[in-house]
Amino acid sequence: MNDRLSVNVNGSFAYDITYNKGFDDLTSFLSKYDPESGKKVCVVSDSKVASFYLDAILRIIEKHCRKAVSFVFPEGEPSKNLNVVQQLYTKLIEEHFDRRDLLIALGGGVVGDLTGFTAATYLRGIDFIQVPTSLLADVDSSIGGKTGVDFDSYKNMVGAFHMPKLVFINIDTMDTLDMRQFNSGMAEVIKSALIRNKDFFDYLKTNSDLLKSRDKEALGEMIYQCNIIKKNVVEIDPTEKKERALLNLGHTLGHAIEKYMNFEMLHGECVFIGTVMAGIISKNKGLITKEDLNSIVEVISKYDVPKLPSDLDYHKIIMYTKNDKKVIGNKIKFILLNSIGEGIISTDVNDEDMLLSIEEYMNNYN
């Protein structure tokens, strides 16, 4: 298994991503981070993840820090809001957390984003570490310092850039991931390959059975390859001025669909669909071939993408893309594929292009 990957921000070391089996190796980080055992630590998790791992993590932390407390909220995207953030602020105030103390995000993307945003804004910023427990968090949301919550049903409308002190990946957490969550995480994996690395895309195509059986070696290598892609992109562009936007392949229409479906579909499921639609637009604009598109659909179709309702209101979805953060002066920064393995940022995608892609998706791939 790979040991670690270091992520820089503005040319200086910011944090490590470490690859582990079990949680025991958290000790080596905590011993260095808090050698005098003077810090308080709050583990933030959701109801589902907490039932699997909270006790194990708390037992390790208690040995190394002054005090370990926890904050658990109901699982699911609807919890990712400012009300839950405010409940967490209140908990931290009650426990007298100060600027030296630490939050640990134990969970998937929702937990990581919400915990990171709270850490970014409590007392104008305290430290936090990411302990992702979902594939999506392992490969995407835990890395790069994007934090935030949803607001008024707009995804990640409120947030901040705040780097973690460590991303601690425990490959064993893949065991407790249900199939739908696992498949959803694969959306970001396939997206990463599509924008940056054709060889990796071919690897995903060839090894899909091994990956679906959750072979730890294969998953470990896959997560590591994804992390390298994400690391390279965020190091060039830590605050998403340009390059980092590539990571949004499939996300403009994906987010709109997620909203249209009232967040009843998983993020990754919507990204799968958004990625195919971005592929359709790329094909319609002559950037990739019909065969490329088929190849993308072939890989994606292994992961049980749910059907969209047949009475889908195409125009409403287009409307929902308008308040996306990727809109720049009324022009959407849309990520297209110049080829498999090369994403590009386009401001030439209009409503008609999107409408046609939704239509083609519904007719051929739903």
Next chain:
Amino acid sequence: MNDRLSVNVNGSFAYDITYNKGFDDLTSFLSKYDPESGKKVCVVSDSKVASFYLDAILRIIEKHCRKAVSFVFPEGEPSKNLNVVQQLYTKLIEEHFDRRDLLIALGGGVVGDLTGFTAATYLRGIDFIQVPTSLLADVDSSIGGKTGVDFDSYKNMVGAFHMPKLVFINIDTMDTLDMRQFNSGMAEVIKSALIRNKDFFDYLKTNSDLLKSRDKEALGEMIYQCNIIKKNVVEIDPTEKKERALLNLGHTLGHAIEKYMNFEMLHGECVFIGTVMAGIISKNKGLITKEDLNSIVEVISKYDVPKLPSDLDYHKIIMYTKNDKKVIGNKIKFILLNSIGEGIISTDVNDEDMLLSIEEYMNNYN
């Protein structure tokens, strides 16, 4: 009048503070900032300041940007909360504000802090400029990128560091400041002199009548001198790890009193009292002389510091210092004076020291 002062962050230019009569010179900034007139601008203000200046500012902005809108909230510290921030998010979403657009904080410290925090967190951060209209904002809160709101009656508990693109000081706004607000602003002026510049303290002592008559030249020079002190401190320590804590002279007990009085006293009024108490502790620890303390009290007493109630609950005030952000691992980072013009950070101030200072204040100076 001085023209401008440039503030660096991490060694690079971050923003200018410019000194102006009237708002007309905002044009020169806007013409450079938005040469294609492609941006939307939202002016955020409170009900009182808006009645004086909102129309004038909007007329100027409308000429230079794509769209100018405004958001006005009820004046006063109680508005500085997450509910008002959320109303502003909603306004920005309704007006389709994206990452390229701009907020302008037109007002005192409450407006600047709340607008800055909204700018720091809307879409993970958009630009904002500070147009301070109170003395306190001119000399202190508009500079340095500290933003935030109160939470659960704790001051500035939630916030972020987010630098403005410009601080536009219009000295004419001093005309519309009521006496109590003006006096309150003088607390931060005197504090700045006390921690860093004895000559400036002597200037304040000698010229108090001229300053109280709001002579524009004298005020302009005073604001400029304060800005130099603040600029130097925040450039050394942009995120208040160390040096910047000096600016908190008078603030540990000041904030506690502000909270004890249910925010019915102004921030500066409480800082005056907190500064005298910090002076008393400095004297009791043998750092400054009784004459130094008298000199501090003499200058401060020119600015109508309100009386604290005679039945003051000393212990409750001590309790309120405990959740202050300046607490580090249960030890308060208390700012003392080593001499007039030299603040120091002390972790040796205990509850007894604070109790005695409150008692001495109530007996001799209230």
